[in-house]
Amino acid sequence: MNTGIIIGIVVAVLVVIALIVLGLVLSRRRRISLTDERQPEVVDGTTRQVDRSGGYQAGSGFSFSRGDAALAEPPQRTPEPRTPAPQTPAPEVVRPPGDRTEVDGQPGVGDDAAVPRDSIRRGVTDVSLPEPDTAEPDTTEPDTAEPDTAETETSKSAAAEPETVEPEAARPATAPPDTAVPDTAAPDTTTERTTTEPDTAGPDTDEPVVVEPETRVPDDVAEATTAPPLDDIAPTAGRIGRLRGRLSRSQGAIGKGVLGLLGAGDLDEESWEEIEDTLVMADLGASTTATVVETLRTELAANPVRTAGEARALLKRVLVEQLDPTLDRSIRALPHAGRPAVVLVVGVNGTGKTTTTGKLARVLVADGRRVLLGAADTFRAAAADQLQTWGERVGAEIVRGKEQADPAAVAFDAVDRGIETGVDVVMIDTAGRLHTKTGLMDELGKVKRVVEKKAPVDEVLLVLDATVGQNGLMQARVFAEVVNITGVVLTKLDGTAKGGIVFHVQKELGVPVKLVGLGEGADDLAPFEPDAFVDALL
Ligand SMILES: Nc1nc2c(ncn2[C@@H]2O[C@H](COP(=O)(O)OP(=O)(O)OP(=O)(O)O)[C@@H](O)[C@H]2O)c(=O)[nH]1
Incomplete structure (x- = not known):
């Protein structure tokens, strides 16, 4: 066979191979991957916190709100989006x-x-x-x-x-x-x-x-x-309930002390003084103590309690009122x-x-x-x-x-x-x-x-x-x-x-x-x- 023909065939084969390789490379580049190999892009000091919470949300326990004072001032700088925090170290904050x-x-x-x-x-x-x-x-x-x-x-x-x-x-x-x-x-x-x-x-x-x-x-x-x-x-959520036992010392003073007296039936002046002292000792303060005692006396005069449960319910209502639940x-x-x-x-x-x-x-x-x-x-x-x-x-x-x-x-x-x-x-x-x-x-x-x-x-x-x-x-x-x-x-x-x-x-x-x-x-x-x-x- 003529050398020229052989060279021509070899060149043609090489060209075909090159075209195939090129085609493969291009098709790979255009392919869209459904798996995200770049998760770290959203991992930094701050986004980790989001990841960390993993959908775990606070329940009704803690309540967060927006401050309204902010409305007065316009933002001075547009905050960066949450996830992309700086990947490069930001060593020191130097302010102009x-x-x-x-x-x-x-x-x-x-x-x-x-x-x-x-x-x-x-x-x-x-x-x-x-x-x-x-x-x-x-x-x-x-x-x-x-x-x-x-x-x-x-x-x-x-x-x-x-x-x-x-x-x-x-x-x-x-x-x-x-x-x-x-x-x-x-x-x-x-x-x-x-x-x-x-x-x-x-x-x-x-x-x-x-x-x-x-x-x-x-x-x-x-x-x-x-x-x-x-x-x-x-x-x-529900932390105060779970931590209830932590209040045991106050519980003894306010709860057991006052409830014990209230549940004892007819209260004489000495008993009322004792209730007052107990509340003062528990640091309710003179003003709150006076209001609580006064309210209890009035309520009990109108509706005497017959059971420990009723005494507890009354005391609870009076105390909660003092804490103003509407705040x-x-x-x-x-x-x-x-x-x-x-x-x-x-x-x-x-x-x-x-x-x-x-x-x-x-x-x-x-x-x-x-x-x-x-x-x-x-x-x-x-x-x-x-x-x-x-x-x-x-x-x-x-x-x-x-x-x-x-x-x-x-x-x-x-x-x-x-x-x-x-x-x-x-x-x-x-x-x-x-x-x-x-x-x-x-x-x-x-x-x-x-x-x-x-x-x-x-x-x-x-x-x-x-x-x-x-x-x-x-x-x-x-x-x-x-x-x-x-x-x-x-x-x-x-x-x-x-x-x-x-x-x-x-x-x-x-x-x-x-x-x-x-x-x-x-x-x-x-x-x-x-x-x-x-x-x-x-
Ligand atoms: N038992 C108990 N200890 C607490 C409570 N809160 C804080 N402490 C302890 O009180 C001590 C002082 O707490 P810190 O947070 O250092 O107080 P601080 O007000 O920041 O103190 P300074 O930095 O000196 O101003 C630590 O030993 C805490 O563990 C609490 O609710 N119960």
Whole structure:
């Protein structure tokens, strides 16, 4: 055969083979796969929370609502869609100068505190609780006084500082669970501060750090090996019923004590006095006690009870009435106007703010919400560590600052970050403060004002320790003056016979008790429901 013909045949065969291969490749590319091999695209620190809830929704137990204050301000930034959270590490939040509150012509946070921030550290945690004396003279200057000038000076001094922008980015962004982040964040963040930031005067004013454990992990495999295991969260519905036994001490006082007397038949004056004493001892407060006794006397005069059951039903009705079941006890923790809800948690030290913040975050996560925690308790490094652990257990991101950093700056950055990442709610844990330290209270007021430059604060939860009784009320009054409290959380009800404080607190403050802490366990938080609560007491 002619060589030319052979070459022609070979070329033709090669062309045919090439065409077949090309056809196969093209047909593969066009094929639509029905299996999603890219699940990790929606897995990050925040979407994990959604996955985690797995359709598990809170029942009627906890009630969440939208804050209406938000309607006033339009959204400043369009939040990102929920699922696509950043895959790449977002090591530190660095705000452009224009974003900082301190260049808004407003006073610098902490500038009017009685004790300057850059002086010796305030020993908040060392002061015993509670301190009933509220008469400490206020030597603090008004908010709007000096701060501006002082700020300008500190800004200048900061501007003079060398801006050695450094290897910060190379530092692993994810703090290990038990590592104190303040230490890792400490030295180099100062160099990242812009010249107009609030408290550049001191070395302690570092930029808040975002800790988002899960978002650092690129894919499922790595996540499985590095992310801490997430907690199982106890069902949120019907908790107060399940935790009923935790109220046993109060139960003995109010329930058994008063019921025993009521069921004893005709009551003489001595018996009524005993009932009154029992209620006062249980911390119902003089006014509520008087009303309860008066109502019981009237009701019993008209319709004497014949059985223990009737006595119980009467006492329950009278007590529930005192708790005003019509009050709105929903937690304003739902996003609105394209922004996350902002919940501020305040109270003196040791009442259980951090614990409550963590517990509530769990409930929200269980409800399928995306939560960001702001550790604005910068007075106590352990508080931020504690909160971080809570966050890691449920997969919530946390923004924290170095110890002694500006709490308002941390709170501001937490809200900013929450808006940026499109979470549902930002919960800010503040430092424990004593109402007798007026400067500290000023600072708390500022935290709220500064946050409100970014987004309205929807809920201010005052955490009160039920075991301190009446002193808690004094604290509450001072807090109510500084920040507009919208709800009370009564903690440690499991450790006291004075469950009656619930009545007193609500009547005194005119603010509903919304949540109760019934133990140190992660899920020992229950919504306050007057009917179920009184039921548990009796
Ligand atoms: N028994 C009981 N203990 C609680 C409850 N809530 C909180 N605690 C405990 O109270 C202690 C103080 O709680 P924290 O959350 O650290 O209090 P805090 O208000 O954040 O304290 P500071 O950070 O110092 O301001 C911890 O040991 C908690 O476990 C509760 O409902 N019942």
